[in-house]
Amino acid sequence: MTVVLVASWALITAGAVLALTGALGLFRLPDFYTRTHAASITDSAGASLLLLGLLLQAESFAVGIRLLLIMLFLLFTSPTAAHALAQAALKDGLKPVLGRAARR
Amino acid sequence: MWLALALAVLTTMALALARALLGPTLYDRILAINLFGTKTVLFIAVAGFMAGRPEFLDIALVYALINFIGTVAVLKLSHYGEFSRAEELQGDDL
Amino acid sequence: MIASGYNYWMAMALLIVGLYILMSHANMVKKLLGLSVFQMAVFMLYISLGKVRFGTAPILDSSITVYSHPLPHVLILTAIVVGIATTALGLALVVRIHEAYGTTDEDEALALDRKPDAP
């Protein structure tokens, strides 16, 4: 039981750290496209790890299946939204910040 | 332990909100609000565990499903009207 | 003991911001946004009144003894859905006003009305 608990908290911590990193990246990175990286990649990984950690602590089937479904839906919607956004921005003529300007 | 986790998720939400307020383009805002929605899902899941009644994950589930609609709506409705003009996006001040 | 009302004050602060948006802005869509902030603040106040320390959601379970009061939840649950329906009515009016006056700004629409050759 304790092994499961330790594993669960390790996963949760990893997820929380990833989520925080993603948010920091969103805050710090220079332009929209780089921020998309920070938001979407760490977001889906962070959320999945955190939910996996919670899953290990789930007491009943009802809780577990809901956590799995949430994870599944987030894994589908989050990257899709980021992809569609980046594509729409590119179509709209939003220019990526390149070269020296990116290294503020 | 749960409190620390809840506060970590809340910090993430606050950072996303900061980006949503700062912009500068509307796409940044949409991205930040999308991230905010995902983090709300996590927060509600964590709050359920924190209160000792994780069976209320239905709310997190509905967010996971519906948060997507907001983003799609912005993308869809941005394809006409003043929103899609690039200078409007660039010059968007707050 | 003074701090025991902190949750009410949070709701009231939001209520004030909502009220300010509602009154200061001439744009009618912004007014409706302010109205929804105001509305949410009122909902928060109601929900705060039902909360009990160490209580939990009023969905009964044999292992739990303390529950928050369900009545505010019932009132606010229906109020939220009614709120979106009435907000939609307001937005429909804004769309019609925009079609008639070409503006969503209250002051501009009123100025058009005051002209002798008003539409």
Place this chain on the structure above:
Amino acid sequence: MIGNVILVDIALFAILLAAALGIAHTRSLYSAAMLAGLFSLTCASLFVVQDAVDVAFTEAAVGAGMSTVLFLGTLALTHSRERVTPPTRRVPALLVAVGTGVLLIYASLDLPPYADPANPVQQHPLTERYLQTSQQEIGVPNVVTAVLASYRGFDTLGEVAVIFTAGVAVLMLLGRLRGNAAGSPGTAPAGGLQGEHRVLRVVAKLLMPFILLFALYVQFHGDFGPGGGFQAGVIFAAGIVLYTLVFGLGHARAVVTPGILRMLLPLGLLLYAGVGVATLLLGGAFLDYNALSPQDPVQGQHLGILLVEAGVGITVAAAMILLFYAFAGRGARS
């Protein structure tokens, strides 16, 4: 324990206040509408922390699914930039707002302490009735559903009537589409997202059945967990909204036709009121579900709640979809 909750409450409140001030400050109405969506997400989180799971559920579905979409739809039909607000408007508004605030804080001193178990609300005999006796009288674990559909069934009937009326009023204002403006797929703005958003369309197609299935689950699981007719109706409508946004108004109207919706809109309300009339004819009071099954009143309560919640769900779903169609249809015409 209580210290934890204070910290979380204050953090959520800080986010709410920042979002509200952001709404007040920004002149881009698109940003303001999206911030309002964020605001309602955070409100729902706060409701979860304050044990109001049913309310949070409703707010989740309404705030994320419908409200933002309706605001964005309106903005697409009108202007998305706001004029600069002149000080002649700002200063008096600020004065009135601050004055109201002072009065409210003064009034709050008379409110009972937050979350105290000794509060008058918690000591009232009605609380005992709802939380204890309802199990023998109604036998539904979710007390919110029991109060909503049974103890305060008459009140809820009124709320459903308001939603019905608002739906009818919007239809009268924004009306039906003229001529051939029904939006053949592919013609912006009523058309769907074509070509470039292939990934989005596939994922939306994948998500659709889950949203609709989840709406049905919420409808029928409302007795045992958070949920019920109001939430289910909004979630169902949100599913249709997603379909409309991605595949176009023309396709959506072929699947869920406005004609059917216009019949369903009053049907739900009539079903609700009809249950009341049936209980009257069976010798009970209006909406007294015990009359539905005199030998076993709890069974009668279950049947009554099921029917009434179905009525609520039907009217809310039809009203929300019709509202959205009305806004999207305007876009197709202009």
